[in-house]
Amino acid sequence: MNYWLIVNTGAGDGSRGESYWREHLQAAGVEGLKVRDLADTEWEGDVAIGDRVLVAGGDGSVNRVATVCVERQAVLGVLPSGTANDFARNLDLPDDPATLCRIATGEATLAVDVAWINDWLFLNVAHLGLGTLPAREASQEQKRHLGRFSYLLTLAQRIGMQNGIHARIECGEQSATGQWLTIAIASGAYFGGGHTIDEAYIDDGKLDVVAVRKRSWWRLLVAFVTTRLLRMTSDTDDTLVHFQAPSCRVTLKHPHTLTADGEDLGQTQQVEAFTRHGVLQVAGRPEASPRLRFSRLEPLAAQPRPAPL
Known part of the structure; x- marks a missing residue:
């Protein structure tokens, strides 16, 4: 050896x-x-x-x-x-x-x-929409001085400029269509320097697809407090969607940037992901x-x- x-x-x-x-x-x-x-x-x-x-x-x-x-x-x-x-x-x-x-x-x-997404291996998370910005725009100087907080800085600087992306998400028998602020396809539980995806594990044989619809600031805030801080789910608010399945497909109305584990994979209009x-x-x-x-x-x-x- x-x-x-x-x-x-x-x-x-x-x-x-x-x-x-x-x-x-x-x-x-x-x-x-x-x-x-x-x-x-x-x-x-x-x-x-x-x-x-x-x-x-x-x-x-x-x-x-x-x-x-x-x-x-x-x-x-x-x-x-x-x-x-x-x-x-x-x-x-x-x-x-x-x-x-x-x-x-x-x-x-x-x-x-x-996991693989459009024939690219990834271990943590792939992003469409707002989640791609830190990987694409956080500078090396920001990363060097601010560490993982550079990702949050980039998001804070650009969140008000996002118009959302129109896409249909399909995971097994589950599906959702709409205007999304961000779509994350995760193989593990952590992304962006320690942020977590609940119920995601690195050895459960499933992808976790978490998508956030484009909403007003107050609805996004309520969804965050409910799901992240209070650990509760809502039967009436569909701001956040969470699917689990061994594979998924995302069909976009227009091409958008796809990133995986911080790497820019370019523009795409169709995303196919699966895990082994x-x-x-x-x-x-x-x-x-x-x-x-x-x-x-x-x-x-x-x-x-x-x-x-």
Whole structure:
């Protein structure tokens, strides 16, 4: 088995780079570490079944390396070094670097879901509408100085300028049509630097589709207080829609920008998303969550990339 360290030199504020993680991994007993820059691509074809691929970066970096791990049947290890680090939150990873390295190189692994949207793999959340703005417009300087709060700053600056997007959402037997302020399609429970989606889990075999209709400020405020603060649902107010299903389709009246795990996927008028249960092996810790399935690390059989339903 090989140990790989894939580093995104532009992630976060730059303080958790190659030398930082190499030192902690050596202290954890890792020898013969293969270090590569995320910007390179040659290493991807050299990853073998059962290799441990450690990624130092944010959610976009983890997404990229996870794609390789699924295709090569390798084990992903996450060393959070970015701005939001939402996938690390889904895994309930600690902040301490020494503990992180012990977890990333330990024998305990968990099988988590992986989702695809328009043939692009994502682990956390994809957005249409207002939710795409932080990924597209939060500057590197804002991210460096404000961290995850840069996303909130961008939303606050632009929320009054949104006209909404007209779309039909279909998830299994559930559907809704209307003018939406934002549409989020989530594989995990966290997005935007720690915001949560209730009832979403990273290993339940379902997508969580959460959409907010374009409403007046007071109706949006009431919906927020009711659902987020009081943890209640309303039978009469359809401002917020929450569907769960293994796959979903969103049909837009006009093309709009789609983002996934902070990456801009361009303009689209049709969105197809689906999830596959437990196809990614990730280094983790058994006490993280009762919803996560851990096992002793064993050789993994090669499998083809899951195909959509």
